[in-house]
Amino acid sequence: MINDLSITDMVKRFGDFTAVDGVSFDVPAGSFFSILGPSGCGKTTLLRMIAGFEEPTSGDIEIRGGSMLGVPPNKRPVNLVFQHLALFPMMNVAENIAFGLKRRGVDVPTITKKTETILERVGLPGYGTKQINQLSGGQKQRVAIARCLVLEPSVLLLDEPLGALDLKLREQMKVELKKLQAKVGTTFVYITHDQSEALVMSDRVAVMNKGRFEQVGIPQELYGKPATPFVAQFVGDNNKWSGKVVESDLEKVRIETDEGYSFLTKPHGACSCGERADLFLRPEAMLIEPKDRSGLNVFEVSVKSILFDGANSHLLTTTREDNELIVSLPQNHRFDHIEPGDDIAVGWHPDSGICFGAEE
Amino acid sequence: MPRSRMVFWIFFAPVIMWLMLLIVLPLCDLLTMSFRGENDYGDMVWTLQNYINFFDEPIYWLTFVRTCLYAVVTTVIVFLLSMPVSFYIAKLARARVQGALMIMLLLPFWVSELVRIYGWMILLRESGVLNFFMLKIGLINKPIEMLYNDATMIMGLVYTSMLFMVVPLVSVMESLDDSLIEAAHDLGAGQWTIWRTIIIPHCKPGITSGSIVVFMLVLGNYLTPNLMGGKNSLWFTEQIYNQFIASFNWNQGSAFGFLLLVLSSLIIWSGLKLTRQKLGEVAS
Missing domain, CATH: 3.40.50.300 (P-loop containing nucleotide triphosphate hydrolases)
Incomplete structure (x- = not known):
């Protein structure tokens, strides 16, 4: 060619x-x-x-x-x-x-x-x-x-x-x-x-x-x-957490974020135990109120406001420590009851996140 | 609204007075004077004789044609010199250099034209600076008279009127988007084609207004042709001067003055027609 x-x-x-x-x-x-x-x-x-x-x-x-x-x-x-x-x-x-x-x-x-x-x-x-x-x-x-x-x-x-x-x-x-x-x-x-x-x-x-x-x-x-x-x-929206790697093997790492969450996720390259790391998660990777929670990373957030933009709508939520987190909001009427101020559970599959060793 | 109208007149009155008292009234007086003349008995009567004289005496209209031709030649030379100069100032020079260059162009104009012309004479005359140095380094063995010929006169005219071409050209070139030049280059145009098809068409209004100003200034110039052109270089303004001051024939002089006004306007009008432009577009 x-x-x-x-x-x-x-x-x-x-x-x-x-x-x-x-x-x-x-x-x-x-x-x-x-x-x-x-x-x-x-x-x-x-x-x-x-x-x-x-x-x-x-x-x-x-x-x-x-x-x-x-x-x-x-x-x-x-x-x-x-x-x-x-x-x-x-x-x-x-x-x-x-x-x-x-x-x-x-x-x-x-x-x-x-x-x-x-x-x-x-x-x-x-x-x-x-x-x-x-x-x-x-x-x-x-x-x-x-x-x-x-x-x-x-x-x-x-x-x-x-x-x-x-x-x-x-x-x-x-x-x-x-x-x-x-x-x-x-x-x-x-x-x-x-x-x-x-x-x-x-x-x-x-x-x-x-x-x-x-x-x-x-x-x-x-x-x-x-x-x-x-x-x-740069490509697409992403939520970012900083934290420390606590468990690691080739397929999965467990990262403990600075806010105290413990997530299981997929690493990019080698992330050895005890090192600082950044975790990126797409808004659409997070499921609101998941029915089957087995194998998911689940945590509570509170809704700050609803960013309605048709098919591209999002929820602006905050974690316990007041960090903002963007969660995509599917427009299938299942979540019409959500209003600003509500507390909801969100969950995500370990494969959807990606973890990089922290930049110096 | 009587109040605002009054304010309008208060501000407008000086302009009107200026125009009426200093331009319109004297011109009207000159116009009537140009149609008056003595008849065979020495009485002042209405006559066309002053205008007929211009066309009857070859020396008069030949001087006019000569003046016009030289004015056109000067305008063309000024244009050819100003294009690269303006392009350099507007496009190539850095912002700080740009200001310095403009000031360098303006600086000579803080001195009266008379002084500038005498400056040239000091440089060029037989015992002048240039001859002195050329003799010193052995380039010539006898001083050359460089003053009092047509070439020197045109050089002087180009020098005195160049600024009036460069300023409109610089402003019009600054409005030219650089990417147009790059686009033309990208599409396969060489340097000469870019000048011909992009830069000059874009600068047309600036070229026209600059050319009109330069042409009028050169045509109406008195000092430079008189001092640098010497005895053989007759300029039409000198004819007018001679009629007023030397022959004391104000009627003939005003007729010449009006002919200069009408004929030069005609030349500019035909120039605009030839290049298919309108005065309003050029002035705006």
Whole structure:
């Protein structure tokens, strides 16, 4: 299998600051690869190096097997969809899309034909003569993508292109982008700080923090088997306890939290007895008032408030020691009787929690 | 609301007075004067003779054409020089350097134009600084007269009017989103294409307003052509001056003044038409 893009040991320093610190990854042809990270983690710098706007301090970028070091952006077979799209306001939609083709010296009839085809493909047939400021946010988005796709790049880079859209449109564009990628089959490298964008659209996701990749994997892996405490906290919601390991074997550890709870859970890597450890637990792992309590970690919490958000509703609860804990609230009318101030029992299966040795 | 209306008039009155007393009234007087002239018996009568003189005497309209052409050439040179300068100030220089550069551009304008032109004359004249050094290092063996020719005059005009192009260009370039340039680069455009298709179209309003100001300033400049251009470089403002002061023919002088006003407005209007722009858009 040929990789469309492979990055080896890439490092970028700005003075004393290391923005990208020894990152390596491969993107197979035709896949949707996302880089997920908080702002300032170096993901934009990484993307700009792939596009050619920055030169890496060390390391190599290969696109379809050819090294891209020293190749200027206008000679690289990659195109970038900018965060704020950067459509040319002095040109209409068709001229925007034709811009790259003209630079390649393609003849006019071919340009016209290709422009029409790509506009149809992104669902904007007949929009060629419109001015950029006549388009809505979602339409601009599609023009920006069409402008790059018409050049048939080996890799399409997307720099948080959905960031400027409102929530409803963002949800819609997520699905559309995924469909578009499947249809055209171009390799997409997408960077975002929005975990839901990354999880929904990608074949594989890399979680980046402080210039390094914390974990690379399929979305389910990142969510279900986080490799580091950072991934556990950054991808999806998580409740966190700190405590000490009191019993440990390869399969299970017993951790005693600082509040005095004793939980049985699954360790990540070796956690030896007596060491400090952090325990992460997803809100949906906790069952409210479980009927069959055998093998579960059960404890009492009191409900502080109900965070109603449709299917994504949660209970904000507090433990005896006043630590906040988020518990997901299934909307199946079984728990409609719960009101703020109630005391409830919650339980969770030892397999749902994950325990890391505490960070220094 | 009589009260607010009164306040409005109190603040508006100085503006109106300024416009009426210092601009409109004198211009009206000049306009009537330009249509008056002596007939064969020495009486003052209404006549078009002053305007006819302009078109009849080749020296007059040739001077005007020459002035216009040089003004256009100067404007083009100023534009070509200002583009990279403004781009550097607006896009490449760091914030602190940016301020320093702008002040360096402004600083010479704190000194009167007359002094600046004399400064140039000290540098360029036969016994001037430049000749002295060129003789010293043996580049030439006889001093060269660098003043009093058209090239020096245009250089002087470019120097005095460059700021008026750079300032609007810098402000318009600052509003250009860097990612547009990067996007064009990413889509395969080289440097020259980026200038042609992105930067210049974006800067069009700044270029137009800068060009209008520079063109008008150069056309109406009196000092620089007079001092640096020497005897052979006739400038139309000198003709007007000569009519008023030397020949004491105020009627002819005001006719020339009005012709300058009308013809230069016409040139700017046609320039805007050619580039398909509207004055309102440029001014805003």
